[in-house]
Amino acid sequence: GCTTDPNVAAPTEDAATEESVEWFDQELFDKQDAERDVVPEGPEGQPWLQHINAEMVDTSEFAAEGAKKACFANASISNPWRTTGWITMNQQLEVLQEAGVISEMETRDAQDSDDTQIADIDYFIEEGGCDVFIISPNSTAAMTPAVERACDTGKPVIVFDRGVQTDCPVTFIHPIGGFAWGIDTAEFLIDELDEGDKVVALRILPGVDVLEQRWAAAEKLFDEAGIEAVDYFTGADPAEIKKIISDELAKGDVQGIWMDAGDGAVAAIEAFEDAGVDYPVMTGEDEMSFLRKWKETGLTGLAPVYSNFQWRTPLLAVQKIFAGEEVPSEWVLPQSPITAEEVDEYLALNENMPDGHYAKFGGEDLPGYPQVWEDRIVP
Amino acid sequence: MSAVTSDRPSAGARLARLGRTLVSPRGAVFLLLIVLLIAIAVLNPSFAEPGQFIRFIQRVAPVAIVAIGQYFVIVGGEFDLSMGSVVTAQVVIAGNLIGQDEAKSLPVLLLMLAFGAFIGLVNGLIVTLLKVPSFIVTLGMMLALLGGTLYWTGGAATGNPADGFREIGRGGIRGIPVIDILPWSVVVLAAVLAAAIWFSKRPFGRTIIALGDNPTTARFSGTRNWWVKTSTFMISSLSATVAGVLLVGYAGVHPSVGRGYEFIAITAVVLGGVVLGGGRGWVVAAAAGAFALEALFTVLNFAGVPSTYRDAVQGAIIILAVAYSATTFRSRRRGRGIEASSDAPSQTSPDAATQTSPDAATQTSPAPAEERDAEASARPAPIPSTSRADNETKGGS
Amino acid sequence: MSTATPTRAPRRSGSRRRLDSSLIVGIALVAVIVIGAILVASVGRNFFSAGNIRDILTGMSVLGFVAIGQTLVILCASLDLSVPYVVSLSSLIAADLMAGNPANIPFAVLVVLVVAALIGLTNGLIVTKLKVNGFIATLGTGLIIKGYLDTNYKGTSGQVPWEFQLIGATGVGPVPVSTLLMLAVALGAAFFLARTRTGNHMFAVGGNEQVARLSGIRTARPLIVAHVLCSVTAALAGLLLASRLGVGSPVVGTQGGYDLLSIAAVVLGGTLLMGGRGSIWGTIGGVAIFAVVDNVMSVMQVNPFLKDVVRGVVIVAAVAVYTSRSLDRRRPRFTAGAEPPAAAEPAAVDAPKGGAA
Amino acid sequence: MSGEAVLVAEGLEKSFFGVTVLHGVGLTLRAGEVHGLVGENGAGKSTFMKILAGVYERDAGTVTLGGTEVEFSHPVQAARQGLATVFQEFNLLPERTVAQNVFLGREPKRRGLVDKKAMLAETRALLAELGIDSIEADAPVRTLTVAEQQIVEIVKALSVDARVIQMDEPTAALADHEVELLYTIVRRLQARGVAILYVSHRLKEIFDLCDTITVLKDGALVSSGPADELDTDELVRRMVGRPISAYFPEAEAGTVLGEPRLELRGVGNAYVDGVDLELRAGEIVGVAGLQGSGRTELVEGVFGIAPFTRGEMRLDGETVRLGSARQAVKRGLALITEDRKAQGLALNQSITDNALLVIRSVFSRRTRDTRRELPGVLSSLELASRGLDQEVQYLSGGNQQKVVLAKWLATKPRVVLLDEPTRGIDVGAKVAVYTLMRRLAKEGVAILMISSELPEVIGMSDRIIVMHDGRASAELPARSDEATILGAATGTLRVGGEELR
């Protein structure tokens, strides 16, 4: 007979219709702006366990003995940031497996496809025998119904990185966010540049909320500060980036470079070298390639961070949840840029790491450090 | 066809001939390129300065080289969709194996060339010996090679290779008068283009085109089809390797370097008037197609077209350009067919859909209606190696 | 002597036919399932459990829709590379027009189908009238749609009402409704190919345009219809995705890689890339092979990068199996060492003089 | 014996590119009559039929069908009005079934849908009506033999319920017993009152079947009258109309038979079996046989395209195994294929490129020299072109053939295999080819020539091999007569000739 999936519930409100046309959201902007200055709570020196303005929820209902099975629906590992995090996560898993907290973690990788990830979550619900769901959504709105279905199983659900439009998960783990990134970077550039200067914004691709929010904030601030900003989508292809910058330099002077992710920052800098003009003021990311080039060229820069160590947190949250400890319902992790003063420190710390490694990966205390990250052993 | 008559004064006639070449399908790409370059120069006069222009050539070099490689595959009647992945793989190999040790540059370069040749060999042998359509073979290779590369590197770049190696794609001969710097890329492109022109005039190069035109004839004429075709795949993979060497210098190591190059290259080649399905085309025009495509991107950029619109404009221009040459080809051939006879037979009604053209009746046999077939074969070849595959296998070897 | 007409002919042609494409695909599919089931069992899972079957079938639905249309286009010796963008566009139009209100569903679906049909019509006209190779024509229209999407949509948009979401989430036992719909469309397409003139003529146009023309077929028509139907099935895939996602997404088509994967599935299903031969059911078999391979790799937790390697190898290897057995069209007269055919009866040679009977 | 006139053609004229191929030809077809149309190769028989069928537009003349004047613009239109044609070439889709091919373009409909059942049933009925039980209506055409395909072509023509059926060399691809079957078909149609226009080069068939015979020569009507007023000799005289000796040049003075160049001892592969042959330097050996008898396969075997799997092959006394055309070319062999466009030329390439194709791919070091000699070679062949960079697709058939010859002459071959070297080329070009053959023979080249034109085989050969059903059924001396050759070719004559007459 017909088996309507009981988990598909009628939406309570259908407000979300026009939500995506503009990415700027004043409320969120203000919230993240404020969060940047909050001193996070939590253990010193372990930023992956710290949280900002947390509202703790009780998890005693989940308290249970024994090793549990975790099911992880990953969006993808298709960029260096995600692979780095994925490596860290697996090392964290090793620790928790040894500690008898997690028996195994079954992972399905959706390879950047919403449709696949929905199927992955459904598979976990039916076949996974999961004690806890960890979900790194591929996109926000599209994954909401599937996450709700996972919640309906009564098992704890942990969402990290990108959010979903429901608060059914026990905790949603993420760094402060895109607006904070946008504010950090834009403020830096505005400080360093003069009114009327030109900033070229190199963005990866349209339509990804995490990235869009970065630009939405930065664009607004540039606008207010009278900085001329033009933006391009590069697909993270350094060759494309180099072409864009050379064309821009052919058109006129460029004083600043803003990036929504670190990939290709080196190519952008090299474009200035090749054209024989002064280095721009620049924001990249905490990817090693950028830090190294930054150091080497001595340009004026800032490396905003989208905290890679957040990949550890979901597993640690599993530990807390099954121990019945409180966790933040929205677990906002600290996210602070690497400044010129800190570069040397991070360069030294990650000396032998590959270029695609992220300086604030936060796995120094995990087994396998540093070898596993240096060799990029992807399970 | 415009009314250019031959009894004009000779200078006028020569001009007319140039004009005709430019509007002919063979020359259309050059016309397009000239128009686009002028547009760029108008939008941004500094572009026309030699120094800027040479930079433009430097930037186009990798794409043009890939297009040159793709040209040989396409003119030989096949497709190579794996070129982008080969570029990516080579870029990553260079980054990972050379590292900061400049001394490794040469050995690794040789290794890269060997690897490129090997990929081409595998593609070619599967196409020729197992008779799998090249579209599928190279699609599989594209997936497998990219996946393998990412697996090997753990999804990220280890680091850029030594600066000495990158110099090939990035640096140049400095202190040249007018242009200031002559990038090595430009030199490499010139060398590759010269080699390609030379090669396509060589017996082997001519054989590739004949093979693309009619593989059965080629085989019956003693051509080692498997080897000639395989060699085109090796050429394309090797050219992707050279492009990779330039790109790792120009851009650095990243898994997305080279992505989409196969489609850009095919588009460039088709813009250059090369017929998909093989047997027709000029390598210089294919390279010009790459320049036209890059110039188009640049125009869109200088014209301030929002970046999101660019794909749309690109799509429209590609269709129009190809439609232009497809339709002029037809009318030109029709013209020739009638020209050939002093007293053309009254054609059957032009409505080809309902009418049988005389050639239709004779196409399967070598019946006497040879001349009429000109029009029949003017129909664009459907897809790669269609009808031909039948001929190819008919002999039953 | 008419009695001498060989009686072995029917037997021979019968056995030849039995080996043909759809069946080979079926055998390949069964083989993949068997190997898959063993592998899945080796990690302590049940391949045939309801959840797993549902996972496989869900994986088939969307690609299935696209591949059905692609089959028609390839049968006509063309290609459609614009499908991913049609998929995305359809999901967006659907979600935007529905705007969470179930009353809008019929209208939205109608608009989606009409828009898709117009895109397909454009493709078909460019291919037939402007004589642009299908590869380039659809690459171009795909880029145009992509430009439109990137310009007008920033991320997901719209809201699909709950009623419409049910299509993607409901099942009959382990079989999702979406799969049933896909199979229904496949049935429709197979029926179309077998039972309509235009469908029949697609084989002719793709097989030999000259013969088709000589037989009085208007050759442009089947090609245009194929392109229209291909865009329409891509739109159905977009509608299904909208239903599953609950929103429209400008990237959902490209995420699925439906252009190249659908072509690969079609060829995997035994359809000739050069047109003229193939079947919808073969394509469904090809899609199923992909779905099973993907499912098994997911259950086995294969490294995502290696998944692509496996996919690439499977595509080439499977197609190699088909092509290597359908090469020699000429029938051998003598098998090595066989008895030579008996010389014809030495009939009386009459002087070349005779009259009408 | 014949009924009313169903089709009357009068004064049909047609010219192609200024060359008139039909000069006011007319004939009358009566119901229930089999009307033979005979003439030499290129006499205009096919053109005449194609004009009736609406494939070509006529330049002048009238055609009345069933009393009304008609002018068709498409064969489908003609078929609808009851005039069906079985063309000389197959127009079938190999991947589709018999029924689908028979009804292609006019599939029966029921309630808007193709009525498959009716299609199958009607095809089966048509097949049964013709007494054919070997063809299944739902078998893909690809699985049929050439003969069966020919029958499908006929069935396709029958399915429109035609009053007039034209058949252009329907038996060309048929073996003896299959011809018998065609006889039956024709006679049944005749009994139904259908008028049949029948073209064949096999005179026996003409006399067996036809009531009336019309002879064409060089596009003009020679005679048209009852069959029983003619005998073979008279018919041939009317067809040829000139002494054959003037047509075929004599061997050049000084031609000597040399050592054996090519020897075959019981060679065979999947298509031919047990063929013995000796070919000497300076010798021209003709190979005769019906279509499908394996002549092409024999030379393809020699040339390494479909390598022999049995027996022994020697070149200049040395045993060789050739596995590819390339090896053959290197050994001094040349093959002028029967299908010029599919196997001999790259149509989009220039004359030069085609002529240099073999040299470039096999003897690339000789390219430069050959290119220099090329204009001379081509002009000695009297190639007419607008320049050596003209694409060969724009050349006439005869000139295309000259390009193919030039391509092979450039390799300076020692053994030349000619497969239907004069197919579809005009008289002038033919004579040029014959003269060339003689010249080559004088130079010591060994020549094996396949031809379906018996006069050609007879006129040119020093010896004649006749193939039948994949085997060499006879080896006949020069100047053997047509009847003997045909007897061997149709299998009614065994090797040694004991059963002749």
Ligand SMILES: Nc1ncnc2c1ncn2[C@@H]1O[C@H](COP(=O)(O)OP(=O)(O)OP(=O)(O)O)[C@@H](O)[C@H]1O
């Ligand atoms: N489409 C055409 N274009 C140019 N010439 C043609 C065409 N069709 C036929 N011819 C010429 O018309 C003449 C008559 O050809 P046709 O095919 O009618 O001969 P046929 O009597 O059928 O010969 P065969 O016995 O070889 O079939 C030949 O000289 C041929 O070269």
Ligand SMILES: Nc1ncnc2c1ncn2[C@@H]1O[C@H](COP(=O)(O)OP(=O)(O)OP(=O)(O)O)[C@@H](O)[C@H]1O
């Ligand atoms: N045993 C067979 N069964 C079916 N078809 C065959 C067979 N042998 C040959 N054929 C086909 O018959 C046709 C003619 O065969 P082949 O080339 O051997 O004959 P041929 O004597 O050279 O005749 P021609 O050159 O006049 O056509 C070809 O299309 C070939 O594929």
Ligand SMILES: [Mg+2]
């Ligand atoms: Mg004829």
Ligand SMILES: [Mg+2]
């Ligand atoms: Mg033959």
